[in-house]
Amino acid sequence: MTNLDVSHNLVLRLAITVINRRGNAVQVVVIGAGVVGLASAWYLARQGLQVTLVDRHADVAQETSFANGGQLSYSYVAPLADPGVISKLPQWLLRADSPLRFRPRLDPAQWRWCMAFLRSCNDAQVRRTIGEMLSLSFLSRDALDELLGEHALDFDLIRTGKLVVYRDPGALAAAAPMVDWQRSLGADQRILDGAGCVALEPALQAIGGQLAGGIFTPGEATGDCLRFCQGLKALLAQLPNVHLVLGREVKALVHERNRVVAVRTDHGDLPADAVVMAAGMFSVPLLKPLGISLPLYGLRGYSLSVPLDAAMQAPRLSVTDAARKVVYAPLNQHLRIAAMVDMGVARADIDPARITLLKQQVLETFPHLELTNAKAWAGLRPSTAHSKPIVGRAGNFSNLWLNVGQGALGFTLALGSARLLAAQVMNEAPPIDPAPFQLR
Numbered sequence: 001m002t003n004l005d006v007s008h009n010l011v012l013r014l015a016i017t018v019i020n021r022r023g024n025a026v027q028v029v030v031i032g033a034g035v036v037g038l039a040s041a042w043y044l045a046r047q048g049l050q051v052t053l054v055d056r057h058a059d060v061a062q063e064t065s066f067a068n069g070g071q072l073s074y075s076y077v078a079p080l081a082d083p084g085v086i087s088k089l090p091q092w093l094l095r096a097d098s099p100l101r102f103r104p105r106l107d108p109a110q111w112r113w114c115m116a117f118l119r120s121c122n123d124a125q126v127r128r129t130i131g132e133m134l135s136l137s138f139l140s141r142d143a144l145d146e147l148l149g150e151h152a153l154d155f156d157l158i159r160t161g162k163l164v165v166y167r168d169p170g171a172l173a174a175a176a177p178m179v180d181w182q183r184s185l186g187a188d189q190r191i192l193d194g195a196g197c198v199a200l201e202p203a204l205q206a207i208g209g210q211l212a213g214g215i216f217t218p219g220e221a222t223g224d225c226l227r228f229c230q231g232l233k234a235l236l237a238q239l240p241n242v243h244l245v246l247g248r249e250v251k252a253l254v255h256e257r258n259r260v261v262a263v264r265t266d267h268g269d270l271p272a273d274a275v276v277m278a279a280g281m282f283s284v285p286l287l288k289p290l291g292i293s294l295p296l297y298g299l300r301g302y303s304l305s306v307p308l309d310a311a312m313q314a315p316r317l318s319v320t321d322a323a324r325k326v327v328y329a330p331l332n333q334h335l336r337i338a339a340m341v342d343m344g345v346a347r348a349d350i351d352p353a354r355i356t357l358l359k360q361q362v363l364e365t366f367p368h369l370e371l372t373n374a375k376a377w378a379g380l381r382p383s384t385a386h387s388k389p390i391v392g393r394a395g396n397f398s399n400l401w402l403n404v405g406q407g408a409l410g411f412t413l414a415l416g417s418a419r420l421l422a423a424q425v426m427n428e429a430p431p432i433d434p435a436p437f438q439l440r
């Protein structure tokens with residue numbers, strides 16, 4: 001018997017169809033067509049299920065997956081909750097140019113999340129989390145290779161590695177033990193001095209003298225998440241067992257005791273044998289009436305998309321400014337720059353003061369960039385306090401599944417999370433240990 005309530009005797013996998021007890025094709029409704037929902041739909045459809053992918057926008061990836069930092073950051077999966085963060089918190093919270101901004105609210109969910117975050121700031125948990133996250137990120141990397149081996153997806157993928165640069169020698173020295181430890185877990189990383197960083201990325205010349213050094217990870221890649229999502233949408237549209245329902249807002253989940261039987265939308269009900277919640281931050285209000293409290297908090301961040309021309313001295317390599325927590329991803333026609341964490345905001349609105357600050361920081365690092373036509377964007381990272389996504393069954397509901405909380409790494413982790421989810425839905429041997437990613 002699979003977790004879909006499909007009787008084993010009646011499961012009939014004709015070419016690509018799984019049949020339920022009533023002899024009909026098993027209907028799975030995936031809520032949310034961001035990168036996580038699209039990837040979920042892909043792997044579930046490949047399992048032979050009848051998949052309906054529903055989103056409130058007329059196209060896919062119109063929210064957090066729209067203009068993110070573009071990093072496929074398979075070896076940089078360390079949680080935000082790190083013991084080092086606690087000593088930095090006062091300056092981050094008080095300084096106007098801080099990468100992290102915290103607005104306290106009379107909101108119990110915010111304080112619960114903050115307490116869980118602080119509890120996660122210990123060495124033992126950080127190391128355990130990194131190990132668990134690397135298993136998921138390496139699964140995602142392999143899944144991308146597999147996908148690209150089968151299908152030509154054009155999403156400005158560049159596999160030139162990632163260079164994290166440090167101005168402060170103390171910060172670089174502090175990062176070194178983690179490099180050793182991650183190397184022991186299979187992450188290929190090397191430490192460079194300042195001159196080595198400039199040799200690798202000549203656009204860093206202007207700040208070469210200020211650089212203590214950097215960490216180079218050759219296996220990292222960058223790409224455009226929106227274009228990746230559009231590619232997945234095109235693949236899904238070719239499958240006979242996938243139904244894309246765009247421009248329809250989900251209002252509620254209709255359930256009978258511990259089973260969801262339909263997804264209620266603003267244009268009627270979608271019947272469901274199983275439901276996958278992949279609606280990012282908006283999964284929280286949809287699950288609340290079912291008594292499921294998702295421990296997610298929206299961490300707002302910003303990006304700039306800078307049109308590139310051949311004459312501009314822009315980075316050609318993925319660069320991260322460690323102190324300011326700014327990432328630079330060269331895409332085909334654009335340089336994507338992403339940064340900042342605003343906590344205590346409910347909406348993905350652009351705060352002009354944060355964009356001004358970001359532009360100033362960018363020009364201090366790459367003074368030759370032309371930012372006049374840079375396009376600003378903001379999104380809410382759907383984040384757990386320990387930075388691990390939640391991929392598995394939702395509480396006591398037998399046919400309700402979660403694929404949420406990828407936080408700052410949703411593009412990186414989408415394929416691995418979706419593969420892990422699909423294996424659990426089908427009650428098959430999971431590709432990695434699912435235990436660390438269950439809802440507690």
Ligand SMILES: Cc1cc2nc3c(=O)[nH]c(=O)nc-3n(C[C@H](O)[C@H](O)[C@H](O)COP(=O)(O)OP(=O)(O)OC[C@H]3O[C@@H](n4cnc5c(N)ncnc54)[C@H](O)[C@@H]3O)c2cc1C
Pocket residue numbers: 031032033034035036037054055056057060061062063064065066067068069070071072073248249250251278279280281282283286299300301302303327338339378379380381382404405406407408409410411412413
């Ligand atoms: C500034 C910034 C930079 C980032 N940089 C990176 C990076 O470099 N690398 C990386 O890996 N990750 C990065 N991320 C994180 C990544 O963008 C997110 O983790 C990822 O996009 C989350 O995908 P998702 O599918 O869960 O959510 P979303 O993309 O938000 O998708 C959720 C979907 O659900 C739909 N939805 C919600 N409610 C309803 C409803 N009621 N009815 C119907 N549809 C609904 C929405 O319309 C949306 O399409 C960044 C995020 C930000 C904000």
